[in-house]
Amino acid sequence: KNQVEQSPQSLIILEGKNCTLQCNYTVSPFSNLRWYKQDTGRGPVSLTIMTFSENTKSNGRYTATLDADTKQSSLHITASQLSDSASYICVVMTGYSTLTFGKGTMLLVSP
Amino acid sequence: DAGVTQSPTHLIKTRGQQVTLRCSPKSGHDTVSWYQQALGQGPQFIFQYYEEEERQRGNFPDRFSGHQFPNYSSELNVNALLLGDSALYLCASSRGRRGLGDTQYFGPGTRLTVL
DSSP states (O other): OOEEEEEOSEEEEETTOOEEEEEEEEOSSEEEEEEEEEOTTSOOEEEEEEETTOOEEEETTEEEEEETTTTEEEEEEOSOOGGGOEEEEEEEEETTTEEEEOOOEEEEEEO | OOOOEEEOSEEEEOTTOOEEEEEEOOTTOOEEEEEEEOTTSOOEEEEEEETTEEEEEOSOOTTEEEEEOTTSOEEEEEOSOOGGGOEEEEEEEEOSSSGGGSOOEEOOOEEEEEO
16 A cells, blocks of 8 residues: 655744654655645645655755655755744655655744 | 636535535646645545546545536536535646646645535
């Protein structure tokens, strides 16, 4: 069964600090992995997308890594801002046919 | 350039009723996917429409149906509403023929509450 597990479930950090969110997946065959940011009550917004051959990708203060051998990904947020408070969702695609979503990590950046 | 738009923003229905949600894709996009997101959960894929036909479908009962119009906009219909249908319904649009493999842009969602 295809599964995407994210950790931690929730996280509180101080403004200006860095943090790393984790995503482990058991999906086959793997096509790509995406990280989305979802503000409360809003639709997800794509941050990064990585294929099998990519092991890191950045989008401003967001850097995603992918280890296809261990089936793990991480999203690192640098110099956090209050606006980073949101849910971060890891999504893995199999071939071109199935998207499997994680439950998300709820991040709260505190002043 | 307007992104993906959805209407209504919020909706309250009672059990057994029927509901129609609407979605207009991002300009230039021809594919619309619908997702259900329960509180505290990740989105679950309902179905995808391309060229006015349902191309793929997730594990949802036949109470969930949809339609795509020639202008690529789409509707999601849910019949015989259950309390468990309460969720945020997300529409995502994309361009191309790769189905869910295309980059999807999400709308703000419609919050459905079933009482």
